[in-house]
Amino acid sequence: MAAVVVSSMMGKMYGLCFHAVRRTAGLKAPWLLHRRAFRISAVHRQQPFDSSLEKPQFPGASADFVDHLEFIQPNVISGIPVYRVMDRQGNIINPSQDPQLSKETVLNFYQKMTLLNTMDRILYESQRQGRISFYMTNYGEEGTHIGSAAALEPTDMVFGQYREAGVLMYRGFPLDLFMAQCYANADDLGKGRQMPVHYGSKDLNFVTISSPLATQIPQAAGAAYALKRENLNRAVICYFGEGAASEGDAHAGFNFSATLECPLIFFCRNNGYAISTPTNEQYRGDGIAARGPGYGMLSIRVDGNDVFAVYNATKEARRRAVAENQPFLIEAMTYRIGHHSTSDDSSAYRSVDEVNYWDKQDHPISRLRHYMTARGWWSEDDERSWRKQSRKTVMEAFERAERRLKPNPELLFTDVYQEMTPGLSRQRDSMWRHVQQYKEHYPVDLYEKQ
Amino acid sequence: MAAAVRFFIRGANSRLSVGTGTSGSLGAALLKLSPSCSSRSKTQRRHAAHFTYQPDPVPTQYGETQKMNLFQSVTSALDNTLSSDPTAVIFGEDVAFGGVFRCTVGLRDKYGKDRVFNTPLCEQGIVGFGIGAAVAGATAIAEIQFADYIYPAFDQIVNEAAKYRYRSGNLFDCGNLTIRAPWGCVGHGSLYHSQSPEAFFAHCPGIKVSPHKVKDNIKCSFTDGDPPHHSRAVMQVPSQIINNPLQKSQDLTKYKINTIIITMKARLKRWICDLLSVFFQSVVKTGRLLVSHEAPVTGGFAAEISSTVQEECFLNLEAPISRVCGYDTPFPHIFEPFYIPDKWKCFEAIKRMINY
Numbered sequence: 001m002a003a004v005v006v007s008s009m010m011g012k013m014y015g016l017c018f019h020a021v022r023r024t025a026g027l028k029a030p031w032l033l034h035r036r037a038f039r040i041s042a043v044h045r046q047q048p049f050d051s052s053l054e055k056p057q058f059p060g061a062s063a064d065f066v067d068h069l070e071f072i073q074p075n076v077i078s079g080i081p082v083y084r085v086m087d088r089q090g091n092i093i094n095p096s097q098d099p100q101l102s103k104e105t106v107l108n109f110y111q112k113m114t115l116l117n118t119m120d121r122i123l124y125e126s127q128r129q130g131r132i133s134f135y136m137t138n139y140g141e142e143g144t145h146i147g148s149a150a151a152l153e154p155t156d157m158v159f160g161q162y163r164e165a166g167v168l169m170y171r172g173f174p175l176d177l178f179m180a181q182c183y184a185n186a187d188d189l190g191k192g193r194q195m196p197v198h199y200g201s202k203d204l205n206f207v208t209i210s211s212p213l214a215t216q217i218p219q220a221a222g223a224a225y226a227l228k229r230e231n232l233n234r235a236v237i238c239y240f241g242e243g244a245a246s247e248g249d250a251h252a253g254f255n256f257s258a259t260l261e262c263p264l265i266f267f268c269r270n271n272g273y274a275i276s277t278p279t280n281e282q283y284r285g286d287g288i289a290a291r292g293p294g295y296g297m298l299s300i301r302v303d304g305n306d307v308f309a310v311y312n313a314t315k316e317a318r319r320r321a322v323a324e325n326q327p328f329l330i331e332a333m334t335y336r337i338g339h340h341s342t343s344d345d346s347s348a349y350r351s352v353d354e355v356n357y358w359d360k361q362d363h364p365i366s367r368l369r370h371y372m373t374a375r376g377w378w379s380e381d382d383e384r385s386w387r388k389q390s391r392k393t394v395m396e397a398f399e400r401a402e403r404r405l406k407p408n409p410e411l412l413f414t415d416v417y418q419e420m421t422p423g424l425s426r427q428r429d430s431m432w433r434h435v436q437q438y439k440e441h442y443p444v445d446l447y448e449k450q
Numbered sequence: 451m452a453a454a455v456r457f458f459i460r461g462a463n464s465r466l467s468v469g470t471g472t473s474g475s476l477g478a479a480l481l482k483l484s485p486s487c488s489s490r491s492k493t494q495r496r497h498a499a500h501f502t503y504q505p506d507p508v509p510t511q512y513g514e515t516q517k518m519n520l521f522q523s524v525t526s527a528l529d530n531t532l533s534s535d536p537t538a539v540i541f542g543e544d545v546a547f548g549g550v551f552r553c554t555v556g557l558r559d560k561y562g563k564d565r566v567f568n569t570p571l572c573e574q575g576i577v578g579f580g581i582g583a584a585v586a587g588a589t590a591i592a593e594i595q596f597a598d599y600i601y602p603a604f605d606q607i608v609n610e611a612a613k614y615r616y617r618s619g620n621l622f623d624c625g626n627l628t629i630r631a632p633w634g635c636v637g638h639g640s641l642y643h644s645q646s647p648e649a650f651f652a653h654c655p656g657i658k659v660s661p662h663k664v665k666d667n668i669k670c671s672f673t674d675g676d677p678p679h680h681s682r683a684v685m686q687v688p689s690q691i692i693n694n695p696l697q698k699s700q701d702l703t704k705y706k707i708n709t710i711i712i713t714m715k716a717r718l719k720r721w722i723c724d725l726l727s728v729f730f731q732s733v734v735k736t737g738r739l740l741v742s743h744e745a746p747v748t749g750g751f752a753a754e755i756s757s758t759v760q761e762e763c764f765l766n767l768e769a770p771i772s773r774v775c776g777y778d779t780p781f782p783h784i785f786e787p788f789y790i791p792d793k794w795k796c797f798e799a800i801k802r803m804i805n806y
Contacts, residue, residue: 157586159582188619189618189619189621190617190618190619190621191619191620193616193617193619194617198617200618200619200621200622201621202621202622207585207618207622208614208617208618208619208621208622210609210610210613210617212605212609212610215578215605215606215609215610217578218574218575218577218578218579218581218582218606219578219579219581219582219585219610220582221575221578221579221582222578222579222580222581222582222583222584222585222586222590223582223583223585223586224582224586225539225579225582225583225588226537226539226582226583226586226587226588226590227586229537229539229564229588230537230586230587236586248574248602249574249575249578249605249606251572251575252570252572252574252575252578252579253575253578255570255572255575256569256570256572256575256579259569259570260567260569260579414620415615415616415619415620416615416616416655416656417615417656417658418615418623418625424655
């Protein structure tokens, strides 16, 4: 009973919220075409003081009095529904939701997802053989990357966590540069300073990954604010896992982006685990999506194994975020099929059956393949030859990367500051003197010479 | 927090005799709300300055000057930056109405709500937001209300801001980020309105920590290409922008620490030229060094200076390097006069050092 009452109240709340948003959007629509609106919310949303009305006058919330005691119950049994466009066999469920993407686009989606998968397999194995120091696969989450990346403009800025290589893949980041980063060789744009999978690309507007979780979330809000002021029709997307959403920085980022009205899409990959921690030890509410409305943010939950559902949600969020200068939250439900990283054995905390279910029966790649096969866009032969070709391309890049020298050790000292400080250049000189004297104890031959 | 704010505005008003109209009226309004306002002179006088500022000679090389106290010169630096750089934004807790220390008075009216604005009360968010804005190409000037409250943002400063350029191979940087934070003891600030956290940050490669030389330092840090963080004297300030390379004042050999030095400037004229700046040449010449800061002694920045001078000037030193610093305790309320490394503690240390 209580649950019913609450859900109807929640429904009312959502309804009101949507209504308010729709109204503001409608009012502004004519001049949005020319220029983005700067809504000044502090004045705009706080209810006006009027002592003559017999209703609450508290500045902190706009609400009616109620004369009976009732705590608001969280609705976790029947949570926010999961938006889906195609079923597990790749059939479109509701034709009105079909994004009607062209054959080329869909093939591109599929090829990028499978190429990422192939690269994952090869680099994972190479770590097992000790050829690179560390790796993190994207198994099971390929759909979230490709679907969301495809719905963005190439100029939109991406802030990620570390399991979003597919976004870079979609934007055309060369295999050689993926490998260069993992091998930390002389071609690495990051100059070999960070652990593997910490990619970044200025040209592709993909901000360099860092290990501390959730730090990118308030940063994305700041970047979105700056882009809003530039007024160049750009948005920001910020990816993070459901575990990272527990960090204080996530709270900061959600709240800042809402109060400062930033054109930003928060994209949460809820894959059920943060290393070994299952979600019931991560939160007790209705996942991450349910937090959005608490921050005054439009939110949706999608099937992360359905590339079209991800695409549709991101596309619409992107359109509205830019038009209305407000943040959106997308929670993509998915499953982390691989181990957390190469330093983790996930069979220590979850069953193989569970993993197999997601790998064999509900995988974003196989679902899209069903869709393509049903339309006659993809055959067994295509699959075989594409598998072979992608494996060959990846292997070639892999071998090139492995043969390459490491960057000059000089690069250990640059970029700490824009210019090298006198203290740092003294330390650099002292390192070179030392290495010169003791060169037989240092791997100098593996590194590029000065 | 509200109590603290009232407290400090009162303090600022009485000590610095605020000139601007808005801040004056706000101060007066707050005074009216404060029941103890009539008895303030006693407390104030008892803890009245443990230092005396001496105005620098009027600089002539930068053109027209104007008499300003420190917060006014901060406002002036911010004003210059906002007018010359259209991407520059100022944000933090309560900066929109002028800030609890009046450093941003009038800027919102002059430059607009989208450039001078309040953020939610969340330090990690403020710094993270500032980093993001700088990464996207804006000049971001973040304010942390008190240096004591910068620790929630420690992760964003140390792991993110400081390492942005390095870790991305210079693909991305947040060099246009400046974090300003009121800093140091005030006479009655107790544990969380008095701290001098510079040594925590001095251990972190990638950021610049710049106390003093307010206007020129702030100005150059806004445009410096690397993110720093700042500190409080009536002085003649040029009204136009001056660009002073931060590198020089950053160099350890010219590191000035804290108000203590200025106190001593008034009282100990004989040694002042040797003590004002800790540079090797002067140690080579005098053979003695005393380093003093308000922050606690263990792990304080004086340790870094003294070990470096010991390394570089070993043959010239005629006495052990002496450190006169805060004690290794939290910063206390009623015991502040006993806590701070005041002129008498410094004087005594100098006597011992001279007679060594």
